Amino acid sequence: MEAQAIFDALKGKFGDAVVELQSEGFSPAFVVVAPAAVKEIARFLKDDPALSFDSLMCLSGVDYKEKFAVAYHLHSMKHRHAIGVKAFLPRENPSLPTVDDVWPAANFHEREAFDLFGIAFEGSKDLRRILLPEDWEGHPLRKDYKYPDFYHGIKV
Amino acid sequence: MEALAKSLVNAVPLLAGVPLWAVTLLLMVVVAVVILVFALTFEGVGSLVLRKVAGDIQARIGPNRVGPNGILQFLADGVKLVLKEDIIPANADRLLFQLAPYFVFVGSFAAFVVVPFGVGLIAADLNIGIYYVMAVTSLVVVGVLLAGWSSNNKWALLGGMRAAAQIVSYEIPVGMALIPAVLIAGSLSLQDIVRSQGGLLGVFGWNLFHNPFTFFSFFLYFTAAQAETNQTPFDLPEAESELVSGYNVEYSGIRFGFFFLAEFGDMFIVAALATACFLGGWNVPFFNADTLPWIWGNLLSLGVFLTKAFAMVLIMMWVRWTLPRLRVDQLMRMSWKYLVPLTFVNLLGVSLWLLLFKGKGIPGMIASLFG
Amino acid sequence: MTIRTDALPTQEMTINMGPQHPSTHGVLRVILTTDGEVVTRAVPDVGYLHRGLEKIGERVTYAQFMPFTDRLDYLAAMNCNCAWAWAVEKLAKIEVPERAEYLRVIVCELNRISSHLIAFGSYTADMGAFTPFLYAIREREKVNDLFEMICGNRLTYNYARVGGVSGDAPPGFLEKTKEFLDYFEPKLDEYNNLISYNKIFVHRLANVAVIPAEEAVAYGLTGPNLRGSGVPFDLRKDEPYSVYPKFDFKVCVGTGERGTPGDCFDRYMVRINEMRESIKIVRQALAQIPDGPVLAKVPRVFKPPVGEVYFRSECPRGETGIYLVSDGSVNPFRLKIRTGSFVAMNIFEKVTRGLMIADIVAVIGSFDIILPEIDR
């Protein structure tokens, strides 16, 4: 199914929660959605027989300087087609509902996005830092991240 | 030992004044030292041979830097172990920690007493030979458990528990597999067992070919004994890749050396028992060693015994570098569900065979056919 | 007499299968809570090898990031190099000459063989048999010689370039590769006789950590871990890139040969069979390789168009997906690398519930994880 068809299906079902389709210059096209409706859209994308996106390839946080975004890359084993879903988030305390009950693969990716970007995922099974030590301050992959001078007395 | 002491006294007049018990005591110490030297050199050379055989099997060379072609490697290892600082972990149970290696070494060295090296070459021809070996080698369990518990390390504790479960549950098949040899020889003493395989039948006199059941019991014994001495298919107590080397993880220096030597001591004991009970011990095939004068008879029989024992040790090393390791529950299942029933059936088979054919094996019957 | 169990409170033991452990294939720490030998909960704790590759990616240019992809999965550096080159070429729509694509496929498949050899060797070493590990390393050294000939280094190859490869095959390289393949093919059957179908090895692996097909898909497993559960999904076949459509090879799938489909033995056997398929691919590639240039014209100051691309390629440890956001400047704007081992650790806690400590080692070996890929 083509990106446009998927977009129309979602637009039909969720109306204004589905904002726009970024397809020019985006290799798997992106459907931009409102952050609040991510869980319902995710469940629909997985359960709908025509779409059946059963495998979450990659979930990544992106810092667009003035706003954050969480990009989901989905793929369907049955229909062998792929789509991207993006949710833009405000810069201060970005958060959106988790999808790790829809795709269990999301847990580690969400923990990484939380760890490196500070994006909180409400209702996540266990959201803690994955790559950095627990008591690390700051989220390194943000564009405005300043390196701490010392960490437990070790020069960074 | 007294007979030997008496013959020594009247052979050397100036000893007449010394009381008999002192002479026998002195003699025992001398024999013990000889055996200890043999055991230590065997264990040293054994570790070198193990690494050379491993190198050969794994398409590489093995140690060749110390001495010509790596011959003195085991001396280097020994010196290294002695010079290394032997650390005792902070809140380890100090006394038990220091005691454990001695238990393990004594457990494995004490069994050398009854090993029948040659016609007259045996430290003490105990009439309860095999029973004594079974009792003494189970001392190793105590040592390993102590080591596991006292080094206050979770991995060591797990290693110790595994060792206890393994060695105890494999004692039964080892014991059961040796009893056919006892039934045939009619005595527990190892010298008698070896003599029962002598005679002019030569190679066919061995217990191995006595009847099909003893043939199986040799292999059962060999497998079970490998398990009892923690050899590779069963080296769970010091499983390098899981328990980071199990019970001897906190040991270093000469204490670790004792565990290391004891392991090779056990290896030799298993090989010695296998040769004595199933492969005709020091019997020179088709030739009676007693007829030779005293010194040559012993040397020849010693040579035959050692070649057979070393062949068994090499086979153990060969198996060691081929097979992966069992899991603990599979280990237990193998002992209780496979080895124990098989050895019992085997034992039944041997005793029925001896009852029916009045103690004669297949080779014996064939020989009696030809008169 | 009744055993007063209340009086003897048995406590669960928490063991640190710590970052420094002989069989965690790198600095992985697993916090085991065990009841005796049986593990009640095994929580992986990753991050000990986090070097911030994605942050470095935003500081260096597209060409300068190539040597860093060697450090992503150092056992399959060629695959990661080529993945990065393919991703940037997809973003900037660069046309790569035919010979360069063939060379890339040859070195990627050779690297798949050498990576699976390490997976096979270290797995049998974890199970206690050291000899196959030495045989695997001996074969891998021959592959390293080939790589040293073509790109000058034995581990961090840095061979691919955006728009082609750094150097053409030196004289004698193609013949030597053919020689290696003929030498290597019978070795696989030898390994199977030596260890794969060995009774103890099969007992240690069969029916351990079974992952049904839909659970593997739900947890996003990829590569041999996914195919081990019976899902015939191979990116080289289902989302063909480069010149893979020109070769015919079979997708090896776990069939539950010695246990149920999706157990450790299946994942292991998929890797062994995949080595045979890679031999087939390299042979066909050697036969059909055309002549021609090996590097396309790429402007010195390389500025890709603005846009976002997600490219994934089939690496030995699963799918390496690169999500590349470019704002038209010389440096990538955002770079997310998703790897097979990272996702395998996700399912680790669920799969190892109720196994024994020796099985934890078996599961780690069957997923063939490698830590630089997880922590990046």
Add this chain to the structure above:
Amino acid sequence: MGLKAYLNDIVEAVVTTAKGMRITARYGVDPKEEVTLQYPEERWEIPDRYRGFLHNDIKKCTSCTMCVKVCPVDCISLEAVRGADKKMVLAFYDINIGRCMYCGLCVEVCPVKSLTHTSGYEMASTDRGELILHFIHEDAAEVKARVARQVAEAAAKAAEAAKAAEGTKAAEPPGPATPKPAGAQAAAKAPEVPSLGTEPTPAPEKKE
């Protein structure tokens, strides 16, 4: 489990073990299988594309700083001073092989091919100072002083030439235009946009 499965287990165990042991025995007894290379005595013959330590042929080097810019770990550092005859004279050229990761990007990007890989790989040392290769053996300050003196002399010579030229010019109408004073700092700054993309080498460097 039935007796048949029980016996089958035993038979299978024995058969597979025997097969495995046959293979290890084959390797065990046959001595020519050894693949070990005794390192200090036997050396590995290095292929010609081997990326060992870097070596810079100073005479050919035009100090264009391309290698400094392309190095991902910034382990090359150089400083050049403008000489009297407009050409850049290298004050120091250091490569810190402790940091270098031998990726070979600098060798590819060097326009004059003065930076090459040697086939050396044995440079382990106890202190990091030894790991910094200095390709200019003189001390940097001396070089700068010497170059400054040359520039000063050139400037002085040029100034006299200019005065002499004026002397003659004053004697007869304006002669040829006086040469532009050599001392002015030439504006040839390094190309402002650092060239970072790899320089396309259309054909492999060495014609095989």
